[in-house]
Amino acid sequence: MIHKYKEVKNKIIEWAHNERYKPHEKIPTESELMAMFNVSRHTIRKAISDLDAEQYVYRIQGSGIYLSNWRENDIYLKKNNNVGVLTTHISNYIFPDIIRGVETLICAEAYSLLVSSTNNNVMFENSNLKNLLAHKIDGLILEPTKSAYQAHNIGYLTNMLTQNIPFVMINASYPEIKAPSLLVDDFIGGKIATEHLISLGHKHIMGIFKVDDSQGINRMNGFVAKCQERDILPTSNQILTYLSEETKTVLPQRIETILKSEKRPSGIFCYNDEIAYMVINIAHSLGLKIPEELSIVGFDDSSLSKIIEPNLTSLTHPKENMGRDAAKLIIKLIKNGNHYEDSDSILYEPKLIIRNSTSRFKNTK
Numbered sequence: 001m002i003h004k005y006k007e008v009k010n011k012i013i014e015w016a017h018n019e020r021y022k023p024h025e026k027i028p029t030e031s032e033l034m035a036m037f038n039v040s041r042h043t044i045r046k047a048i049s050d051l052d053a054e055q056y057v058y059r060i061q062g063s064g065i066y067l068s069n070w071r072e073n074d075i076y077l078k079k080n081n082n083v084g085v086l087t088t089h090i091s092n093y094i095f096p097d098i099i100r101g102v103e104t105l106i107c108a109e110a111y112s113l114l115v116s117s118t119n120n121n122v123m124f125e126n127s128n129l130k131n132l133l134a135h136k137i138d139g140l141i142l143e144p145t146k147s148a149y150q151a152h153n154i155g156y157l158t159n160m161l162t163q164n165i166p167f168v169m170i171n172a173s174y175p176e177i178k179a180p181s182l183l184v185d186d187f188i189g190g191k192i193a194t195e196h197l198i199s200l201g202h203k204h205i206m207g208i209f210k211v212d213d214s215q216g217i218n219r220m221n222g223f224v225a226k227c228q229e230r231d232i233l234p235t236s237n238q239i240l241t242y243l244s245e246e247t248k249t250v251l252p253q254r255i256e257t258i259l260k261s262e263k264r265p266s267g268i269f270c271y272n273d274e275i276a277y278m279v280i281n282i283a284h285s286l287g288l289k290i291p292e293e294l295s296i297v298g299f300d301d302s303s304l305s306k307i308i309e310p311n312l313t314s315l316t317h318p319k320e321n322m323g324r325d326a327a328k329l330i331i332k333l334i335k336n337g338n339h340y341e342d343s344d345s346i347l348y349e350p351k352l353i354i355r356n357s358t359s360r361f362k363n364t365k
Contacts, residue, residue, distance in 0.1 A: 004039050008047035011037070016056060016067055023069035027057065030065075082112045083330055084132040087143040087170075088120040093274060094302050094319050098170070101323020102141060109331050111138075118145045120213070120244045122152045129156040139330040140167035146244070147172035147214040166333035166340075168326050172214045180329060180344040182322050186215045189315045189350040190222020193269045193297045196313070196352055198230050201361035202267035202295060205232065206258070208251075208279070210271045211241045219299065223269055237263065251275075256282050259294075266294065266361050273298035273305050276312055280357070291359035301353050310356035318348045 015021050028036060033044045048065060051057045055068050083106050089095045099115060106113050114132060118125040125145040132140065133156060140160065144151070151157065151174040160167055161177075173181040190207075197205050207223040210216035220239065227234070237258050242251045258264055259282060270276040276298030280290060288294050290310055298305060298314040305312035318325075329344055 004037070005043045005046040005050070008033065008037050008039065008044060009050050012047070012051055013056060021067045024066055026064050026066050028065075081110070081334070082114055082135065082137045083327070083334075084114045084116075084135075084137040084140040086116055086118065086125070086128050086132065086140065088118050088145060090115060090117040093272075093304075094300050094317055097319035098323040101320035101325075102327045103323075104320075105324050105327035105331070109327075111331070120145055122146055126153050126156070129153055133159065137165065139165060139334045141170060141326045141330055142167050143170050144172045144174050144214075146212045147174065148212050148217050151176050164338050166330060166338040168330050168333070170322055170326050180333075180340050182326055182329070182346045182348070184215070184317055184348045184350055186218035186350075187222040187225075189299060190219040190269070191226040192222075192350065192352050193219075193299065193315055194223045194226035195230075196297060196354070196358065197267035197269060197295060198226070198232065200267070200295065200358060202265075203232055203361075204235065204263075204265045205267040205269065206238055206240060206265040207269045208240045208242070208255070208271055208275055210244060210247075210275075212243050216241075216271050219269075219271060235263070237261070237265070247275075252278060252282060255279055256286070259283055259286055259288065264294075267296075267358070268294065269297045270299065272300050273302040273308075273312060273314055276314070276357070277304050277308055280308055280312075291357055292362060295358040295361075297352075297358060299350070305353070305355065308357070313355045313358040314353055315350040316353060317350065322346075322348070 012027065015027070021027050030041060030044050030048070034041055048057060052059070057065050058068055059065055085099065085102055087095055087098065090099060103113055114135060114137065116128045116132070118128060122145055154174070154176055157167070157174070157177050167179055169179055169181040171183065173183065194205065205227070207220060209220040211220070220241070240254060240258065255278065268279055270279060276296050279296055283290055283294050290296060296312065298312045300317040301314045305314045325346055333340055
């Protein structure tokens with residue numbers, strides 16, 4: 001027969017799990033709990049004492065009893081299998097879809113998920129890796145930060161390999177680290193986008209690429225390769241490069257300068273849909289018509305591509321599928337002792353989704 005205090009304790013744990021009370025939210029007082037469960041004060045205090053010891057609740061003197069952030073407490077983490085997810089961003093652009101894909105499978109397999117982001121900043125990656133390793137994580141899904149550079153935090157990743165903690169890289173990879181990866185074929189994507197503009201008669205085309213990520217480097221290389229294949233001669237403003245920290249400051253000014261120029265391109269391939277959105281807004285502010293005077297191609301087929309006016313021609317990114325595939329692979333590696341083969345890595349081939357931001361070249365100058 002279950003003790004009364006355990007009934008109270010289990011009920012409060014149930015409240016935490018079904019989110020009747022959220023972390024750091026006040027729960028009923030001792031007196032209220034006594035009336036609610038029809039038990040003595042001693043029984044309530046025994047239940048609360050156990051919950052406090054297990055880091056489910058905490059007291060504030062003179063204020064009451066509060067629910068802890070129990071999903072992050074040491075005892076809970078040690079009792080459960082935990083997967084860390086560290087991406088450059090979490091709440092914007094394509095990242096919610098990726099996280100949703102991971103979460104769908106991870107939760108179905110009864111794993112806990114610890115999610116954090118680096119904002120594509122090496123120091124944030126350092127501190128987040130340190131925090132994740134301080135917890136008990138059984139595996140990590142990692143999007144490398146500034147992946148065009150040498151891995152700055154290779155020590156933490158090497159430590160994971162030494163401890164046989166599996167990890168999977170998504171969107172990019174660190175060549176110094178031997179681990180499976182799930183990548184989009186960015187080089188092929190760059191060629192496809194460029195071929196689309198050239199096939200529409202555009203000869204004066206430009207590419208805008210972020211060059212501190214390997215995705216940007218590979219998309220740029222695909223752009224250059226296709227231009228060479230099709231004998232498109234290089235021009236002074238054929239390629240515009242930028243770094244992550246320049247996205248909201250330097251880059252818009254440089255784009256505006258180019259679009260004001262008499263030698264502005266007739267077609268632009270953008271690193272991603274966010275940059276395409278920026279280009280379209282700047283073009284509109286200058287009175288340029290899209291696609292009549294300027295054709296634009298993005299990358300990632302994000303939700304932005306459907307709300308931009310005109311709707312954006314873009315290359316696909318697997319997003320939620322990538323998240324599910326990464327979760328499936330990390331669970332497999334956790335269960336089989338981190339044994340993987342080259343075939344576990346996935347290279348997704350992007351497809352072009354043609355919308356209204358591109359059209360056949362017309363000499364309007």
